[in-house]
Amino acid sequence: MKYQIRHLTRYCYQHPVANSYNLACLQPRRLPTQELCSFSLEVSPTASSVYARTDTFGNTQHFIHLQPPHQQLAVTAYSVVEVLPRQQSLALDLTQPWPQVAAFFRQQQGYSPEQLKALLCTGPSRMIPVLDETKALIQSIADPAFTVLQLAQQLTDLIFQQFEYDPEFSSVVTPVSEVLLHKKGVCQDFAQLAVSCLRALGIPARYVSGYLETSPPEGQPRLIGADASHAWFAVYDPELGWVDFDPTNNLMPAERHITLAYGRDYADVVPLKGLLQGHGVHLLEVEVDVVPI
């Protein structure tokens, strides 16, 4: 499937500010199952300078500097992405049981570069602590005979069944413990919760940010800006590599999920963050359009 994506973030400030600095992680990844056909980043007012760099995980981060005083800032990312069918069949039970995977990453003997990246996602991170509660949660379903993928699927199902999707409840910085306590949250909360659970067992798990193509209700036209950013998680199997799971929708991402970036947690892949002189930032709007072409 091929998609045209527009991701707009608009901010306004109480007073005109000079010199705002922003870091954008808005360029979709190039992956074996995903091609980036085109990408452009539009900043309004015009940015004084933009620098792109590749971070540890291979995501593209754009450093944006706006020097002249401005009271509004709009950053729009335009991408054309082709998502290819994934190879994974639903044979989740063919690889080794999860305790072996956890043991492999504890043995400290030497790793491939890819396994090293997995190791980076094995322990707690700034936004995803490993809690006794998350450990208890996953242990309730962790049959030692399960493969990593079976376990991840069970976990995805558990979160989908037991947690309520509530856009009013959380903000970008809702701690995992709060989500657990109230059993509510949005996609990034569920993704972070799942990651925390898997890491509690020593299984590498990472946070994925991206988009989801949503179908308009039957008979109605697609509304511009009706879509949103999405987030899910991936788990590492030493044989299959990283495999994605979407706990918000209780499914394994396929051609309708577009991967933007991944990292240890949300903090590594914040779509847009900034720093400015002066007071008061007010988010006006975020608009995302994912249009199949």
Place this chain on the structure above:
Amino acid sequence: MAIVVQDTEPGIVQNPAQDAAHHSEQQLWTELPQWQQLQLWWQQQSQQHLLELHTDLQHQLRENGATFDPWLEQQRQLDLMPWLISDTQWQQLQAGVKQRQLLLSMVLQDLYGPQLLIQQGLLPAELIFQNKNYLLPCHQLVPTHQQWLSLLAVDIGRDAHGDFCVYADQSQMPAGLGFVLEHRLAFNHCIGELNHSIGKSQLAGFFRKLQLVFAQGTGHTAEGRRPLCGLLTHGKRDAAYFEHAFLANYLDIALMHSADLMFKDGALWLKTVTGLQQVDSLMRYLPDACCDALELDPDSTGTAGLLQSIRQQQLFCANPPGAALLDSGVLLPFLPALCRALLNEELQLPTTAAFWCGKPEQLQQVLSEATHYRFRRIDTAESWLWAELDPLQQQQLQQQLLAESRLFIAIRLLPLSSVPCWNSTQGEHQQFGVLRLFGLLSEQHTAAVMPGALARISPDANCLQHQYSMGFVAKDVWVLADQDHAVSLLQNTQKRILLSRHSGLLPSRVADHLFWLGRYNERLNLVCRALRYTVPLLTSFQVTAGQQNDSRALVRFCLQANGTLPDSAALSSLQQTSALQQALSELFSLQHPAGLAQVLKNLLFNAQSVREYFSEDTWYVLDKLQLALTQWPHPLNWQQPQQMVRLLDEVILLQTAIYGLNNETMSRTQTLRFMDLGQHMERALQSVTLLQEVFVFDQGRNCSASLMESVLRMTDTLMTYRRRYKTELHPLAVIDLLLLDDSTPRSVGYQCARLASQIQQLPKPGAAVVLSREQKLAVELVSLLQLAEPEQLFDDQLQATPELGLLLQQLHSVLRQLSDSITLSYFSHAEAGKSWQSF
């Protein structure tokens, strides 16, 4: 080989004097001819003379301003006996430090790059990836041809065999470099005779190399532009601020705060009152996470873009953020293996035994003799000295260790050796000592080690290794050398480099502090002067109605002077003597926002923030002012008004000295101009307020002769008045003298003329044809006074007319606008940033 260490009970401090088992440095020293020479000299000195020398030495630190730090509780001291290092020992240490620095630099390069060391299993991944000091945004920050670790401090003690042994590395902020220099200067100053008789290596050569490395920067400085180097510091709240200021001055580089810098066009720039100046190199004394609020800790005040400018290779930063990974001690257990793997040689300088607790057998061994270890938890950067914990804490730590063993490093404490010391209370005695050596590694892989060290001594060997607190006792360290080898501080061994701080380079933040320093200093002066005449009025045995009236105006003035405007009800309630006395005691209270102490605190705050801009004498005076604050009489003794007046006299004397000293010592540049602007701005504003309170507040009442006399005395203009008028006091004459006349240094007219001429000299953006806003406001001020009709300011009954009230009000308003405008044009871009993020 098993390491033999005598057992000590937990919590019991070893007494170096009685402990015969450990190695004494003295045994090694006694064989040195220089030591015998030193001993001989020592025996020739009388006890009295030694005492004087010791006092001199401490005084010298104070003179240098080294210990002038109000935020510091403990004070650093310098021991009278130098620590000698023989040439043989030095060769060994020097080679060891060089090798170590190269090794550590390569390890960092790998861990923030290809991570082969983890791939090959030489380092456990968790210890790095879970490390609080391992910062992912710093990945591939430094280009491969550059060194990761330009500066390194190595902490060394002696092990049970008496050999030098490293117990820690400091790479985030190699503290102590400035102190070493300062101790040497103090020693040279006080005990010069010894200095000349014993040959030792000089420090200057090392610092010159340091200058060169920073002048070289990234090597991308444009042709013809002098490189701008800075020392990045936390600012006045940092206990090490003095050291930073001292070091920056010595190296002739600018002291910079995060707020002084901004990112633009791929580089970092210093914001100055004359515009932006590109920064080429930074010697960083700021914690890693605080360097860049955009990419690292968003709650810090770090300059956004600092990391990006390093990536753009426009900024050389030593050491780059991320280097603190070493300080966590995480590499200690693996260094010998890493050295073999990376350099293909053995580690020359032994490192104390250290273990990763993630291996069960090592954890068991460490726990079985836990009192000999300090423990570090790498994900939280916490550390513990087992022997200092109570049983409950030990139990808690043990639980943590067992549960999270893979996140712990155990570092064996060295027994240390004792060194001979001398201080005024104990005379000659023994204490434990450690050394901190400093290494420099430049791009071309050339390394240098400073031939000296920071030596710290203490009766507690464990604490020395566990903590680096600012209030330590230090020793000067002499690396012995033949006289021939000695390099004089004054001798030019290499081509002199010019790193001069450009004269026009005044950071906006500094200008802001100087402006407010000028304002608070003047405010303090005026309030003290007002109080000096108010206190006797309100403390006389029987306060008369006249005294009450006079004091009322002065108390009102004082209450408003510090910018906190009491409401009109509060002001008009000042009727009875008791209410006035109450207000007066509030002005003397330490906490009251309008009080004298608050003004003094604000003055000191601004002075501390720009300490490096003052001469040593000014620091001394500021120290005395600080002292006045700590000895503030509280509560007030109304029976002893003279005590209060004496205090006021002293404060006035000291703060006047600040003016004088700054006028004498500060170069005639923008630096002084902003302070001068502040001073005259304040004097104009306060004088206007005073005249309002004296002449305008009580409509329909004549100003008493005694009050006018007090006002003339306060403003030091009574003599001028008498010379001019030789008659009794007339309000119009007083107003002319204090408001309109622009030849009296205390009049508002004079202040406005001064402000106008100073503003004329301020740097202007570009070649502006029209007047700046500040210039326009200054013109307005001057013309308000010039156009005033003196005859219309008082009526026939000698009462103030509404015209006088209006004129004063207008002056007040324009002055405030001018102050705001200066802030906007010259200072305000030095604001801290705010961070935000989106989903």
